[in-house]
Amino acid sequence: MxxxxxxxxxxxxxxxxxxxxxxxxxxxxxxxxxxxxxxxxxxxxxxxxxxxxxxxxxxxxxxxxxxxxxxxxxxxxxxxxxDSSFQSRPAVSTPSHAASSPAVTRPAEGSDDDWDDDWDDNSTAAANELSGVRGGPSTYTVTTSLPGRRGNAQQQAKSSATVGRNLNRFSTFVKSGGEAFLLGEASAFVEGGDRICVIVGQHGPEWQENPYPFTCAIDDPTKQTKFKGMKSYMSYGLTPTHTNTQVNRRYKHFDWLYARLVERFPVISVPHLPEKQAAGRFEEDFISKRRRGLTWWLNHMTGHPVLARCDVFQHFLTCGTDEKAWKRGKRKAERDELVGANFFLTISTPAVPLDLHEVESKIEGFKSFTKKMDENIVIVNAAVNEFARKQMTGFKKEYQKVGQSFKLLGQAFELDQQVYSDGLNRAIAYTGEAYEVIGEFFAEQPSQDLEPISDLLDLYRGHLANYPDIVHVQKGALTKVKECPKQEGELRDRCNIISCATLAEIQHFHRTRVRDFRWQMQHHLHQQISFFQKITTKLQDALQRYDEEQ
CATH class of the missing domain: 2.30.30.40 (SH3 Domains)
Structure with missing residues (x-):
């Protein structure tokens, strides 16, 4: 049947x-x-x-x-x-409208017993269900509801660390929980420490700054083994400045954290991690590139006013070798109820609501900007990588070819057996050696000035890939407000929350972008100047030999 x-x-x-x-x-x-x-x-x-x-x-x-x-x-x-097993559980979130559910599949909590297995080549996502509610003296309940709409306390919103391909124009809006929140179908306990404040800055809404800023350094990774050498993995030493205590993390731990953060913050851009690699994971070049990528990733995280303060990130940075404490924090993060629609309950906005027409204009402008930036990042990255390839192979080879030709000329001159030509012969031989050394300079230089630019561009390409979905959440909210004039007041209030969060994230993106690209371009030019000064010094040294050998 x-x-x-x-x-x-x-x-x-x-x-x-x-x-x-x-x-x-x-x-x-x-x-x-x-x-x-x-x-x-x-x-x-x-x-x-x-x-x-x-x-x-x-x-x-x-x-x-x-x-x-x-x-x-x-x-x-x-x-x-x-899952009918939720019938006996308290209602944590009640997004009964369809919009919340096609949304999302929640990444798996996974087995704690497997937490130390090598996850570098495996997905960390499986099925994990919400359970329990947070309460206590310092908590208060936040709910939203629209009159006349049916609710089903047993129908749980799910969320996902990985956004799938859009199946209709509101699918991202649905997946993020934006529609469920807008329609009043979100309910959760929000602790005081979970409140996220948006303030009005000089250029519009922005996240309230972290009152206790910090940074985090990554030591050179070391190769570790387990099961009597049957399994190997790379361990990264992280030292945050607010604790000055090193903790060791593997790539799979970063991967797990990334999944939690994407799930937790639907309108905040969590940068993509460096890509996984099945083969060659222990090769020096790959380890170096991954470390640089993780450093950029951590720099962004610690510099974000919201991400830097969230519980799961602090647990990742501060939990030491106590395995039980790590697993408690891990399970708590995986059972976090403030995801999807409930995330928007945590946001406090300025008293004066935004003008939705102005918001729409800013969002459209940002869409155009990110599209153009993404197109040009591809062009710059291709040019940088091609230039680096030429320096490491072509330029090195050509300089060494010239250097060898000078040395051959010097060897030919030696056949004249004239005493007064010995100085010239030695100077020419040194010039040949100088060109060969300069060829090595060219081969080594990209790691100093071009590869760091490529790493930064990779990070920002990940950001730019996030923003279409973030923008669609806000645009979906605006569209719903226009489609439901009878409930416009209530919808506008909730749309204002989504708009404030989106514009605050856009403002942070621009500020961070200006800081990162200013520093990186300055670093590149300093390295270029130092590089050509090194070449000049080598050539001047060769030139001086002709005066000394007269």
Missing amino acids: ALKARVLYDFASENPGEITITESEVVTLFSEEELDGWLEGQNSRGDTGLFPASYVEVIRLDNPADSSNGLPSGPDSRSAGY
Whole structure:
């Protein structure tokens, strides 16, 4: 018998491959297997295609209640993606509208016993469910609700560290929990320390600065082994300045942290980590490049007013060798309820709301900027890498070829056996050697001035890849405000929160970009000056030999 589901909310198709479904309609499912939060089936009009999984509840005909009224009930009932084990749990978040659920799949908590296995070549994500609520004297409840909307305390919002391909124009808005928050379907306990403040700065909304700034250094990684040498991995020593205590972390720990942060902050750009590599992980060049990439990554994290202060990042930086303490912090982070729609509950905004038309204009301007920046980063990176390749191979080879030719000329002159030509012969031989050394200078130089630029460009390409989704969250909120004039006041208030957070993140991006590129270009030019001074010194030394050998 075909699998049926009852539609909970209206959904209008907007793209090829989607179908329109209406509330209370019974649809046929081709499979219960979700595709990035979507199901495939057929509506009552015979149209086939995709629709959001959490807009429907599967009808279990083997259940007496289902057969009598067509609706799921009892312990076997579930909406797509809903685990009935949550029935006895307190309601942490109640995003019953579809928008929140196609969203997202929560990365896996994983087994603590496997935490020390080598994860460099494996994904850290699996299935992890929310449980429990935070409370205590220092907490207060934040909820949002719209009159007349149905809620289902058992239908949990899921979230994801990895954003999938958009299936409609609001899919990122949905995945982030933006729609659920905007429609009043977010509820969670927010501790005072979890509050994130947006203030009005000279150039608009910005994150409140970290009152206790710090930095973090990475020591040269060391190769470690376990299981009597059967497994090897690289260990990085991290020393944050606010503790001055070194902790050792592996790449898989960075990978785990990255997944938690992406899940936790839907409108904050968490820079991408250096890429994984299955082969050659212990080669010197790869280790050096990864260390540089992780250094840039940590510099961005410690310099971000929000990311630097979040609990999971502080746990990552400060938890030492106490394995139990590490696992407690790990589990706490993986059960964090302030993700997706609930993240927006933590944001405090200025008293005066933003002008939405002005916000829309700024967002459009930022979209144009990031698109152009991304295009030109590709051009610069290609030029830099090609130039580095020429220096390390072509220039080195050409200088050495010239140097060898000068040395051959000197060897030919030696055949004249005239005493007064000995000085000239030695000077020419030295000139040949000088050119060979200069060739080595060219081969070594890219690691000093070109590779650091490429590392920075890689980091910012990761940022630029994040911003379309971040911008879509804000644009989705603006669109919903325009589409729902009857509830415009309530929607505007929540849209203002999303807009303030988005503009604050954009402002931080620009400030950081100016700082990073100013410093990097200064470093590049200083290195170039030093490089050519070194060449000049070598050539002057060779020139002086001709005066000394007369």
